[in-house]
Amino acid sequence: MGNLVIAAALLLLLGFAYQQGFARSLSLAAEARKEGRRLHSRPRYHGTLVAIWVLLPTLLVLGLWALLETSALRALIVGMLPPEVAGLEGRQLDSAIARIRALASGYGVAGEVADYEQAAAEHLSLIQNLAFLLVLAAAAGLGLLALFAAKRRISLALRARDHVEKAVRILLMLCSAVAILTTAGIVLSLFNESIRFFSFVNPIDFFFGEIWNPGFATTGSAAIGRYGLLPLLWGTVMVAVIAMLVALPVGLMTAIYLSQYAPHKVRTVVKPVIEILAGIPTIVYGFFALVTVGPFLSALGAAIGLDIRSTSALTAGMVMGIMLIPFISSLSDDILRQVPLALRDGSLGLGATQSETIRRVLLPAALPGIVGAFLLAVSRAIGETMIVVMAAGNSPVLRLNPAEPVSTVTVTIVNQLTGDSDFAGPQSLVGFALGLTLFAITLLLNILALFIVRRFREQYD
Template sequence: MNAFIVAAVLLVLLGLSYQMGWSKSRAIAGTGQRLHSRPAYHGARVAIWVLAPAILIVGLWALFGPGVTDGFIRSQIPADIAATLEPGQLVNSVNRIKAIASGYGIIGEPQPYEAAAADALAQFQLYSFLVVIIAAAGIGILALLYARSRIVPGLRARNQVERVVTLGLLLCSAVAILTTLGIVASLLVEAIRFFTFINPLDFFFGTVWNPRFSTTGTGGEGDYGLIPLLWGTIMVATIAMLVAVPVGLMAAIYLSQYAHPRLRNAVKPIIEILAGIPTIVYGFFALVTVGPFLSGLGDAVGLDIRATSAATAGLVMGIMIIPFISSLSDDILRQVPTSLRDGSFGLGATKSETIRRVILPAALPGIVGAFLLAVSRAIGETMIVVLAAGNSPILRFNPFEPTSTVTVTIVNQLTGDSDFAGPQSLVAFALGLTLFVLTLILNVVALYIVRRFREQYD
């Protein structure tokens, strides 16, 4: 179905219905009768009446159309040929006919029945598209005439429109909640399957990560100790926060309290550009520039620093998340009421004392939120760690040696052909669930801090 044509038809119906509803209500108001609702609400009400059935028809075809199309294609394959095809071969034949009908072409010469079926499919798609468009437009026009005929001075159009808007907002909220529940449910179900292979105690408290089949007959599923990955994640995120928090917060304090407005307007966008750089670019930067630099620096001072290490990944990751802290903290600091500043200055406090004892405590809930966003970003980062940390899932406490994180391991376990039948692929869901719980704990702690200090400074 041509999405552009469908969108154009819906937009035409929208504009026409709104205009007709608005114009009739204006005409009624012009006769001296008092309307319950403004003309804009009458136009919006008619537009809703028109769009709802039209979108329903288009949505139903989008939902059931592919199945109907596949059934039509199968009906075009000769019965004697279809009887000789295996289920997989039949699916492949259907896909080939679709490719021929779409004009993309296929590998090899098409069979005569495939060419005939493709021609029939092209006509079927054209006719079905026209039927859907005509049906949507026809029902929309009927709904337009009905809704317009119901416009009277006492019609509570505003109440109806507001109920629809409220329902739409509720559905949007439900989508976010249901999406979260769906993610958790999918992770939980597959994680439970994983724990049928591996003891949960061995997973959560194990110190060896070696997810390969054993050839010795013992431990045939491999070793799935979470501790090395969890420690690597915490170590990289901690290094990143040690870099980003002081730099980002000090930059925010300077830009919001000391910098001239012209300088602030020039510097802040430059800092925010860091947030728009793709993480793969940061990974190459860490691999090619920062890693060799740290290794050379270690040789100069007598330390053994590997070019790919937790320190390299954490340092570059900290640079990447500086804008998350500086930009948000800057906006939060500028939102502190001026009366608090003026009261502090009136009591004789200096500017630095006002910042330390008044502005920062008052803005602490928002700053904690910025820190939480940065921590979540650091924990969930993948590409920088893939290129810069060394991908070595071994329990090490030295930040200058290679390590691995939970996100990198999830990528490794799901790379290639995954049948999700063994622990080698199912472990990714257990790792994802662990990461989700870790992030949830951070959110709960941050929410507690925010509420406590907000009550103190409100």
């Protein structure tokens, strides 16, 4: 409730500020026109600039309150508690405070409510309301002050447009910083937990171990299992290779057909339909693998005398390959169409057939781009989880035969981190080390892909 009120008030205030700045600059402009002078910036820039000046101090006040509220109120509650409760430590104090907060919010608590709790809760709720109003008033007051100051600054010469564009530029910069900071945060958290894991398990045993048998957390952390990465890595690689064996030829030939042979009408229908494949949730592909492809492969194997398990690297890889077809075909199609028409005409003009032209001129010219698309698809194959959870059989054993069940890095992370885990023992911490490994692999592949794609761009200028 409180946040909604604040947001609404803020919006009203901003709208008002914009209107004020707009109107003020308009009237200034009208006066100036009589003397043959004009505003430097259009009125809407002046309005926007005033709104920005109002937004900044109000956001500052609200932000400060959001940061300080919890600790300030906590200190207040502790001050109201009787000494024997306030003297408690850690979790017990936390739960005492949480009870009072819950009471104050009106949701009620389980069990008997002590008198001191009731009193503290009432006091707290009063203070909370007061503080809310105070903060709102402070923000609004400061905003209004800023509004008047900003409005007074409006003059013919004020370069409001420049200021607004600078503000927009800063906003854009902040947005892109969010993605970068998030990535950095994720890597750091993975890193921290991984280091904790490596305090239990020797990195050499982890990276080069051939046996994966982590044991169960419930048997006590004394029973440290064996954490060999290789079976998982092997499973990942095998599934990814099978997936690419399916996706690359089918996707590439689709791209060649769409970009070179398909009439315009066919293309406008087929391309979006193929791209729908990319929009199917991976868990649905998992069903498909489990219910249709797995039994089919198994029956097929039985018919020709091969023992193929219905959940195996083969099943998971094939379905993942189907999932990746639109990824490859769509990117490669775009890349093939980017090859200058002049090259195609040049080859056809020499009497080359269409297929000679594609094989000898278009594909070599598009190759770096296609390799880039391929590597991006590989990173997806390596990071894909759901299909493998459902269709690969979850058997972390080093096996060469793709018709046998395997397990991958992603599946193992899911296994280790779901259920009751306290993030204290190696059984769950290993998830972070696996995640970090996976991240490193996909990062390298992505860098490689970007590098190749960039080289491709330089080729025709």
